[in-house]
Amino acid sequence: MSAVTLDHDTHGEHHPSGLMRWITTTNHKDIGTLYLLFSLTMFFIGGAFAMGIRAELFKPGMQLMDPATFNELTTMHALIMIFGAIMPAFVGLANWMIPIMIGAPDMALPRMNNWSFWILPFAFTLLIGTAFLPGGGPAGGWTMYPPLMLQTGVAFPFVIFAVHMMGISSVMGAINIVVTILNLRAPKMTLLKMPLFVWTWFITAYLLIAVMPVLAGAVTMLLTDKYFGTSFFNAAGGGDPVMYQHIFWFFGHPEVYIMILPAFGIISEIIPAFSRKALFGYESMVYAVASIAFLSFIVWAHHMFTVGMPLAGELFFMFTTMLIAVPTGVKVFNWTATLWRGSITFETPMLFALAFLFLFTIGGFSGVACAMVPADFQYQDSYFVVAHFHYVLVTGAAFAIMAAAYYWLPKWTGHMYNEKLGKLHFWCSTIFVNVLFFPQHFLGMAGMPRRIPDYPVQFTDLNMLSSIGGFLFGASQLIFLYVIISCIRGGEKAPAKPWEGATGLEWHLPSPPPYHSWTTPPDKEVWEHPYRD
Amino acid sequence: MGFHTIKNAARAALFAALGGLAGTAHAGIPWNVPVGVTPISHEVYFIHMMVGIVCTLIGVVVFGVMIIALFRFRKSKGAQPAHFHHSTLLEILWTIVPVIILVAMAVPAAKTLVRMADTTDPDLNIKITGYQWKWQYDYIQNGFSFFSMLAPASDKAAQLGSGIDPNTVDNYLRDVDHPLVVPTGEKIRLLLTSDDVIHSWWMPDFGGKTDANPGFVNSMWIKVEEPGVYRGACAELCGRWHGFMPIVVVAKKPDDYLAWVKAMKAGGGKYVSPYDGSLEDTGSPVVFSDVSYNKVLGTPAGAVVPTGTTVSPAMASALANKPGSNVQPPASTPAAAAAQAWDMKTAMEKGKQVYAQNCSSCHQPDGKGNPEMGAKPIAGSPIANGPMLAHIQFVLKGKGIMPAWGNILNDTDLAAVITFERNSFGNHKGDLVKPSDVKAAR
Amino acid sequence: MSVDVTAEHDNSHYYVPHGSHWPIVGSIGLFTTLVGAALWLEDISAGHFIMPLGMLIILLMMFGWFGTVIRESLSGAYNEQVDRSFRWGMTWFIFSEVMFFAAFFGALFYARTFSLAWLGGQGKFLFTNLLLWRGFEAAWPTNGPAGIGGAFKAMEALGVPALNTAILLTSGLTVTIAHWALKAGNNRKTSLFLLFTVLLGFSFVCLQGMEYHHAYTAQNLTLGTGIYGSTFFMLTGFHGLHVTIGALMLCVMLGRSLKGHFTPNHHFAFEAVSWYWHFVDVVWLGLYIFVYWL
Ligand code: HEA
Ligand code: HEA
Ligand code: CUA
Ligand SMILES: [Cu+2]
Numbered sequence A: 001m002s003a004v005t006l007d008h009d010t011h012g013e014h015h016p017s018g019l020m021r022w023i024t025t026t027n028h029k030d031i032g033t034l035y036l037l038f039s040l041t042m043f044f045i046g047g048a049f050a051m052g053i054r055a056e057l058f059k060p061g062m063q064l065m066d067p068a069t070f071n072e073l074t075t076m077h078a079l080i081m082i083f084g085a086i087m088p089a090f091v092g093l094a095n096w097m098i099p100i101m102i103g104a105p106d107m108a109l110p111r112m113n114n115w116s117f118w119i120l121p122f123a124f125t126l127l128i129g130t131a132f133l134p135g136g137g138p139a140g141g142w143t144m145y146p147p148l149m150l151q152t153g154v155a156f157p158f159v160i161f162a163v164h165m166m167g168i169s170s171v172m173g174a175i176n177i178v179v180t181i182l183n184l185r186a187p188k189m190t191l192l193k194m195p196l197f198v199w200t201w202f203i204t205a206y207l208l209i210a211v212m213p214v215l216a217g218a219v220t221m222l223l224t225d226k227y228f229g230t231s232f233f234n235a236a237g238g239g240d241p242v243m244y245q246h247i248f249w250f251f252g253h254p255e256v257y258i259m260i261l262p263a264f265g266i267i268s269e270i271i272p273a274f275s276r277k278a279l280f281g282y283e284s285m286v287y288a289v290a291s292i293a294f295l296s297f298i299v300w301a302h303h304m305f306t307v308g309m310p311l312a313g314e315l316f317f318m319f320t321t322m323l324i325a326v327p328t329g330v331k332v333f334n335w336t337a338t339l340w341r342g343s344i345t346f347e348t349p350m351l352f353a354l355a356f357l358f359l360f361t362i363g364g365f366s367g368v369a370c371a372m373v374p375a376d377f378q379y380q381d382s383y384f385v386v387a388h389f390h391y392v393l394v395t396g397a398a399f400a401i402m403a404a405a406y407y408w409l410p411k412w413t414g415h416m417y418n419e420k421l422g423k424l425h426f427w428c429s430t431i432f433v434n435v436l437f438f439p440q441h442f443l444g445m446a447g448m449p450r451r452i453p454d455y456p457v458q459f460t461d462l463n464m465l466s467s468i469g470g471f472l473f474g475a476s477q478l479i480f481l482y483v484i485i486s487c488i489r490g491g492e493k494a495p496a497k498p499w500e501g502a503t504g505l506e507w508h509l510p511s512p513p514p515y516h517s518w519t520t521p522p523d524k525e526v527w528e529h530p531y532r533d
Numbered sequence B: 001m002g003f004h005t006i007k008n009a010a011r012a013a014l015f016a017a018l019g020g021l022a023g024t025a026h027a028g029i030p031w032n033v034p035v036g037v038t039p040i041s042h043e044v045y046f047i048h049m050m051v052g053i054v055c056t057l058i059g060v061v062v063f064g065v066m067i068i069a070l071f072r073f074r075k076s077k078g079a080q081p082a083h084f085h086h087s088t089l090l091e092i093l094w095t096i097v098p099v100i101i102l103v104a105m106a107v108p109a110a111k112t113l114v115r116m117a118d119t120t121d122p123d124l125n126i127k128i129t130g131y132q133w134k135w136q137y138d139y140i141q142n143g144f145s146f147f148s149m150l151a152p153a154s155d156k157a158a159q160l161g162s163g164i165d166p167n168t169v170d171n172y173l174r175d176v177d178h179p180l181v182v183p184t185g186e187k188i189r190l191l192l193t194s195d196d197v198i199h200s201w202w203m204p205d206f207g208g209k210t211d212a213n214p215g216f217v218n219s220m221w222i223k224v225e226e227p228g229v230y231r232g233a234c235a236e237l238c239g240r241w242h243g244f245m246p247i248v249v250v251a252k253k254p255d256d257y258l259a260w261v262k263a264m265k266a267g268g269g270k271y272v273s274p275y276d277g278s279l280e281d282t283g284s285p286v287v288f289s290d291v292s293y294n295k296v297l298g299t300p301a302g303a304v305v306p307t308g309t310t311v312s313p314a315m316a317s318a319l320a321n322k323p324g325s326n327v328q329p330p331a332s333t334p335a336a337a338a339a340q341a342w343d344m345k346t347a348m349e350k351g352k353q354v355y356a357q358n359c360s361s362c363h364q365p366d367g368k369g370n371p372e373m374g375a376k377p378i379a380g381s382p383i384a385n386g387p388m389l390a391h392i393q394f395v396l397k398g399k400g401i402m403p404a405w406g407n408i409l410n411d412t413d414l415a416a417v418i419t420f421e422r423n424s425f426g427n428h429k430g431d432l433v434k435p436s437d438v439k440a441a442r
Numbered sequence C: 001m002s003v004d005v006t007a008e009h010d011n012s013h014y015y016v017p018h019g020s021h022w023p024i025v026g027s028i029g030l031f032t033t034l035v036g037a038a039l040w041l042e043d044i045s046a047g048h049f050i051m052p053l054g055m056l057i058i059l060l061m062m063f064g065w066f067g068t069v070i071r072e073s074l075s076g077a078y079n080e081q082v083d084r085s086f087r088w089g090m091t092w093f094i095f096s097e098v099m100f101f102a103a104f105f106g107a108l109f110y111a112r113t114f115s116l117a118w119l120g121g122q123g124k125f126l127f128t129n130l131l132l133w134r135g136f137e138a139a140w141p142t143n144g145p146a147g148i149g150g151a152f153k154a155m156e157a158l159g160v161p162a163l164n165t166a167i168l169l170t171s172g173l174t175v176t177i178a179h180w181a182l183k184a185g186n187n188r189k190t191s192l193f194l195l196f197t198v199l200l201g202f203s204f205v206c207l208q209g210m211e212y213h214h215a216y217t218a219q220n221l222t223l224g225t226g227i228y229g230s231t232f233f234m235l236t237g238f239h240g241l242h243v244t245i246g247a248l249m250l251c252v253m254l255g256r257s258l259k260g261h262f263t264p265n266h267h268f269a270f271e272a273v274s275w276y277w278h279f280v281d282v283v284w285l286g287l288y289i290f291v292y293w294l
Helices: A019-024 A028-056 A067-102 A110-131 A156-184 A196-227 A239-260 A261-275 A282-298 A300-303 A311-323 A325-339 A348-371 A371-377 A381-414 A419-445 A457-489 B002-024 B039-072 B088-118 B152-157 B252-266 B312-318 B332-336 B345-364 B386-397 B411-422 B435-441 C022-041 C047-074 C079-121 C122-131 C158-185 C187-218 C226-258 C268-293
Strands: B122-131 B134-139 B142-146 B180-183 B190-195 B197-202 B206-210 B218-222 B227-232 B246-252 B270-274 B281-285
Touching: A019 A028, A019 C022, A028 A067, A028 A110, A028 A381, A028 A457, A067 A110, A067 A156, A067 A196, A067 A261, A067 A325, A067 A381, A110 A156, A156 A196, A156 C079, A196 A239, A196 A282, A196 B197, A196 C158, A196 C226, A239 A261, A239 A282, A239 A300, A239 A381, A239 C079, A261 A282, A261 A325, A261 A348, A261 A381, A261 B246, A261 B312, A282 A311, A282 B180, A300 A311, A311 A325, A311 A371, A311 B088, A311 B386, A325 A348, A325 B039, A325 B088, A348 A371, A348 A381, A348 B039, A371 A381, A371 A419, A371 B039, A381 A419, A381 A457, A381 B270, A381 C079, A419 B435, B039 B088, B039 B206, B088 B281, B122 B180, B122 B206, B122 C022, B142 B180, B180 B252, B190 B197, B190 B206, B190 C122, B206 B218, B227 B281, B246 B252, B252 B270, B270 B332, B281 C122, B281 C226, B345 B411, B386 B411, B411 B435, C047 C268, C079 C122, C079 C268, C158 C187, C158 C226, C158 C268, C187 C226
Parallel strands: B122 B190, B180 B246
Antiparallel strands: B122 B134, B134 B142, B190 B218, B197 B206, B197 B227, B227 B246, B270 B281
16 A cells, blocks of 8 residues: 655645635635635525524514515525535535545646636626615525516526526536546546445536536526517417426426435445444445436426326326435435444534434435325425425535535644534534424424415414524534634644544545645555455 | 225224324314315325324334444444445345335325316316415306405504514414305315416315416315315415415305305395305405406417307316206306497596506505515606506516516506506596507507 | 646646636626626616627637637647546537527427417316317417417428528538548648538528528517417527537637647547537437427
8 A cells, every 4th residue: 555645735836826826726625615615605695594584484473574575585595505505515525525536636627617616606696686686686486487487677687697607607517527537537446436425426417417407498488488578488378387397397306416416425435434334335325326316307297296287297206206215215224234333433524424314314204205296285385395305405415514524624624623512513403403494394284385474373383493493503503614714724733534434535645635636646555445345 | 804995994093093193283283284174185184194104114213223223333332343335135125125115105195196186077166366466266157256365454464563463363364355165065176277477276174285377277176074164375486475365265065155156146246255154245346257268477469268158068068067056157258348338437447456456566555656676656657647658568568677567467457557557646647548559559 | 656747748647727817707707798688688778788898708718718728739738638538528518508408399399299288278278278268279380379479470391491401411521521531631621621511500500590580571480479489499599509609619620720730639629619510410400300390
């Protein structure tokens, strides 16, 4: 085993310093950092909007805002969280880790990598800026269904173009990841030798390339329907408003898996590391992710069970949707089997990964409940669905991102984070997130529709509980912020490999790694997994 | 005594057990999907509880194993890591078992779904049209229809900073001015559509919701088993007041229902309250048969309109009833209505109505506009006091947050509302806009 | 064996460029263009000059960025592995374009097979027809039950579209011949056949323009002609836009070929453009079959 050590960056003199360094950088780690910081910012902005939602819903009656403003908050909250927080966080992780994990010097197309990132701040300026236009920002929900979306005021074209920009950014980011994985792996690292995080991103990138353009198409049709007299979504002209929903969800469903597959990858790195045991069923993990990705293209209409599809359609989409529980189950079982007879410790990353294991599964169960069409006639557009997707998105995607942050922070910054505060953050988050979202299942079952700013009084208690959970969960994230900032600024020096059971190439580079990650491709002995055959 | 009976018995037992769990729902504590009052709602409840219980059981097993692992295999307890990393047998097992469980759940779900989809052969058809933000209930066989919107008490309390405690309002946000009235024990087909954006008609006690899409007619069926008052709400985001368009259905025994229908027809155009068995006159308007079947988003002039005043054979057979119920064709059609003379009085009256339905939410009932939203005042507006053609074109095409009403309203409504705007709120142009003017300006 | 990865002429290492300001210029350009377009759409006159300004910035970015890449390529900085990255990149970019068109084809198929049938009262949607659109019969082409846009004449498959099909197919052939010539090191032939391709490409665009003009003036067929006009113009319009872009890129390739930039085994840019051209060609076949013919 030949450790590759490069102690310093030999090209310091080429780099512009200060702000220009960050604006012009083509370095995957710099860009990864930019993505991660951007995502953190967006998480807080989107979260602040969510706090507005929860505050208005604290008790019945309109206290704080106009109903239209409330709808704007909901719409912006979702768009910012999805396109601004979760997706860029995953792309940031991919940027930082994939080249390192496969033994590459950088991403395959470094300049384009910079552009993928630098489109985002402009896109979100455009989106968030609409809130200040006369008539306010978009208020038709993140799904932007026509004809309602067509009633948006001046904000309309800005929102559409912001979505276009996010799409361009995502597609370029995804192409870069695919190319890097296909072309820059260390010699002899066949696809089935790649770490799972790389695998999940590989498949996610294909999903992105396949569906982001479809979203672009859908919103383009909205644009032409509003300004150029087309009739895509107008029955009078032979179109159909429901057609938009089909096109949107053809994007939208794969999109939700785009937000969970990289999370699966992260969990598949962390659980073995802290169980000190090889991942159980590596290959079936890969096949499971591939099947989920495939199935994600043929389940979209499960978001539309109540739109009045013909019976055959309802049945088809019910069956395919239920089927997704099978490969996802395989993953959950494999993680459990990895824990089994391991030697487990509970550092913060592991705690978040374990919370993911439990809480994502709960979100999956409510997903399967939604897939049962007769029951979905009750759940659809109710708070039950809100509970479902926050379990998979917050305690799924967001928790996995937090786990990844704790897992790799020592590598990124060269400092250990404050473990005590990390654990505090974990316990607060996990307890309060359940106070926040668990009651929403019952609200939905009892008949509370989603996207409403005010509600009948019998829903008061559960809403108050949920809001209190929300405020406390939000406040807990300030601990996260503090931990990250203090870890960047200093702390105990991190060794190359701070986690006893961790495997993978990233731990063979010093913390933080040199500017060009692997100037020489690492040898097989370095990355070959001891237990994998 | 075959397999079937055993299955039915098992089902009944499960029901009984679930009924116990659901008791709270009846006690008024909002915790669970209601069992409801239609055959479909019972089945939906069954599917809901089935999937809930199955998932809970799977959860108990899976989480159980995880928790055991987390306790037994801690490093702090001296656990040494094992070296296994796969087991074909296990992997096959945990692929097959979920498949079996899923198939077992899919079968009853599919059967229920088939029954839900069977909207044929109803005793009664009611057309429901969603508007921003109210419902229109059209008893197409009886020839009358009316609007149903949030009850005034709730509406008042729901205004920002109203100072009214919602807890003091009866049925806050769950009450409407004119409930839908249906007979019990009869199969009723609800025909759902919308006049503007998508809405969704959700009545938890009837087992679910169906979307009301503009330009299309969806159907769902109900058969209410018990008389009572049932409350639901619009479930699809439909704009600013989406949270404020509840649904109330009063189910009456067939005789009482017929009495109500009779009272409605005799009521001289007033909505008759169905409550308390006393069919009192509430003094609110009911539209008789002037149901415009064509008022859908984007119907411009020259659209296909129903011709003739009698029901076509296709319509008659589609509406075909079981013997004994009363089919009545719509008495008149928009074509007939349009033939009416067009004078200032008609235009102003109609215009007022159209304004209240479409414009007042932004421009306000007093025509003063809403600066916060960017809605300009109509009172004293240069457009409403300027040339007629420019005014028509502005309304047709829209601008900024002002929608292009040309896609939404028909010529008659537009002519009426523009006339109204030019001659109200202190504007005195005195001119009468004719539908043909609007048509020409398109 | 620790070697400087960025050593510009070392072919054994992957070229990692240092910072570049072109991406940020691109972002500013994109932002400016789209803000301008949005203002324009909302009838705010500032948009009329903001949008062209943004497009200028994008153009500047393209010149700068591609110029840098060309210089690096000519200086021999790109080894085979870098070349492979470009190839994969272009391949998946084209795939994403395919999916963009798929959205519009999807809309066409959905509207034709489902919406239209339902508006005509098929299956469970009987009442859609009876209550809302009585008298409307489902038949393609259509501008919907309300006849949005008024009576119109649909496109014919023969005539100009057939000619355009022939033109595009021929251009696919000429670009391939140019490629063969390039591989054989025959630079003059390459340039000549590239020229043919460019000319064919622009004639396609011109014919399409004439066809549009005829549609608007003589057939009363416009973007606002219900679902038929919407799908027809959006599909063929986006395709036409791609042909135009492709033809412009071919022009650039022609220029570079004349300057002798390409060698028999190092001409990624040429190949990328020719792939793009074939993609545009294939999309047209889909259009010809589903939009004009069936
Ligand atoms: C990360 C995002 C994510 C993920 C992973 C999922 C996962 C799933 N989702 Fe979810 N979903 C959303 C995000 C996500 N969803 C969002 C955002 C919405 C709302 C959008 C909107 O309207 O705004 C939504 C809405 C939504 C609906 C529409 C509800 C409605 O509007 O009426 C449905 C319906 O079928 C559904 C189903 C599923 C299913 C079956 C899964 C499955 O993948 C879950 C599979 C996992 C498990 C089942 C758990 C583990 C498995 C086992 C332990 C094996 C054994 C289990 C069984 C045999 C049951 N989802
Ligand atoms: C993608 C991920 C994602 C994430 C991470 C979240 C996170 C949260 N969401 Fe969100 N949500 C969506 C995606 C997401 N959501 C989507 C897709 C919808 C559907 C939208 C639609 O219907 O169109 C939705 C809708 C939605 C609703 C329903 C709104 C409605 O129907 O009207 C609610 C209501 O409670 C809600 C709440 C929350 C809360 C409390 C959080 C919390 O987890 C947020 C926690 C984070 C913070 C709070 C930020 C950090 C802290 C500070 C800013 C400091 C200040 C702190 C305090 C003041 C306490 N969300
Ligand atoms: Cu009507 Cu929501
Ligand atoms: Cu989905």
